[in-house]
Amino acid sequence: MTWVLEGLALVAVLVGWCLYKKKINEEEREKNSGIPRGTSGWPFIGETLDFIASGYSSRPVSFMEKRKSLYGKVFKTHLLGRPIIVSTDSDVNKVVLQNHGNIFIPYYPKSVTELLGKSSILQMNGTMQKRVHALIGGFLRSPQLKARITKDIENSVKLSLSTWKHKHPVYVQQETKNITFEVLVRVLMSIGPSGDLNFLKREYEEFIKGLICLPINFPGTRLYKSLKAKERLLKMVRRVVEERKVALEKTDDKGLANDAVDVLLRDTSESNDTQQHLPLDFISGNIIEMMIPGEDSVPMVMTLAVKFLSDSPVALKRLVEENMELKSHKAQSCDEYAWTDYMSLPFTQNVINETLRMANIINAVWRKALKDVEIKGYLIPKGWCVLASFSSVHMDEENYENPFQFDPWRWEKTGAAINSNNFTPFGGGQRLCPGLELSRLEISIFLHHLVTTYRWVAEEDDILNFPTVKMKQKLPITIMPMDK
Known part of the structure; x- marks a missing residue:
């Protein structure tokens, strides 16, 4: 023996x-x-467990910081079953973002690809991606939409805030989701408060839970439930798209588009001397995908702005003063608010910039190299993935003094520019978020009416950073009217 x-x-x-x-x-x-230094970690699992654990910690960039100190700003690791080059270098990130299509293509976890599908704008490449991105971006940036949507956002925000006085406490994360989802569905499909909106919201909450989950699809699993929710969403959205298509054909309307469905239905491309419209299933699927900011990213920026301001009384006082001044001016002139009024509030925009920097709702993008490529002396081999980390750049002491401190005044200083390579909360390159201006407008309107209507006291709450950014307790606050 x-x-x-x-x-x-x-x-x-x-x-x-x-x-x-x-x-x-x-x-x-x-x-x-020439491959960057680093380690592959354990067999099969690599360094995935450390990566996930850092997301649950109070310092989610700790995974990057530790390896950056050992290997430099660009290093190799092994995550989610794949060899990966991680970049915390803003110059390298810029190249990855801009060299899209012919060198780098999107690469996301299997649960994302399963739920969104192959025709998703998030995953598509080439001419079609550019076409859809340009169509939606042009519509969302149009002065006509901004003029109209400003009033819609105001009405939605005011209606929501009017109900807060009856709630003890107010859960900011949930309330902001109600506001932003309603606004975005109106922009995308012209659906207002109704049974259809309630159906969309209920099913969408079920659908989005599966974006980051184990890619196991059989009855009872998270992915299975989310896929079923998407089937129900597609059925309803497809009905709306078909009805709109029939209406457009009857009227032959050539005026301004009312929403994103109109924009996509009206677009045609020339092919073999014939006009080709976008397929209805393609439009329906991408309308669902474009609802994500209304359910996730924009309401979380609003929520975290409230949290950071609650922890920074001096910043909150300055924000209140600026917005009360605008409110007083509007009351005296009897003029309605325009989108330029909200966007011209400098300290409010500084608060939004600082929240975006610290919140890191989109903390990174994942790409795959189609061929060997060298950037700043680093070799990225064909087939390897690249994780361009935005959060590491935003929280780097070389880029921002005292990066873990909420300091809206930093944006008044020379060198702190929102178009810097060191500030990429909306991504960059060909995939720069087309709704970034609409998002800023919505956050600005929310902050203005919140701080000129209520004072509040926030309860203790923690920020969770995995699988997505959210508040552990949905940020409960106790509110008091400003006139008391």
Whole structure:
């Protein structure tokens, strides 16, 4: 029996030694080839557990910080079953974002690709991606939409705020989701408060839960439930799109588009001397995808702005003064608010910038290299993934003094520019978020009417950063009218 145990021990040592030597040889080859330094971690799982654990910690960039201190701003690791190059260098990130299509293509977890589908604007490349991005971006930036949507956002915000005085406490995260989802569905499909809106919201909450989950699809799993919710969403959205198509054909309306459905239905491309419209299933699927900011990213920026301001009385006082001044001016002139009124409030925009920097709702983008590419002396091999980390750049002491401190005044200083490579809350390159101006407008309107209507006291709450950014308790606050 003893000799069997000794034999097994010897085999274990030999296997361990072979694995060790193999790892050393691979690292030596990669070092000589120009691949960034780093480690692959454990067999199969790599460093995935450390990566996820950092997302649940109070300092989610700790995974990046530790490896950056060991290997530099660009390093290799192994996450979610794939070898990955992680970049915390803003210059490298810029190249990854701008060299899109012919060198880098989107790469996302399987649950995302399963839920959104192959025709998703998030995953598509080339001419079609540029076409849809330009169509939606042009519509969302149009002065006509901004003039109209400003009033819609105001009405939605005021109606929501009027109900807060009856709620003890107010859960900011949930309330802001109600506001932003309603506004975005109106922009996308012209659906106002109704049974259809309630159906969309209920099913969408179920759908979006599966974006980051185990890619296991059988009855009872998270992915299965989310896919079923998407089927129900597609059925309803497809009905709206078909009805709108029939109406457009009857009227042959050439006026301004009312919403994103109109924009996509009216677009045609020339092919073999014929006009080709976008397929209805393609339009329906992408309308659903474009609802994500209304359910997730924009309401979280609003919520975290409230949290950061609650923890910074001096910043809150300055914000209230600026917005009360605008409110007083509007009361005296009897003029209605225009979108330019909200966007011209400098300290309010500084608060939004600082919240976007610290919140890091979109903390990174994932890309895959279609061929070997060298950036700043770093080799990214064909087939490897690149994680361009925005959060690491935003929280880097070389880019921002005291980066973990909420300081809206930093944006008044020379060098703190919103178009800097060091500030990318909306991504960049060909995939720069087309709704960034609408998002800023919505956040500005919400902050203006909140701070000129109520004072509040926030309860203690923690920010969770995995799988997405959210508040642990939905940020409960107790509100008091400003005139008391």
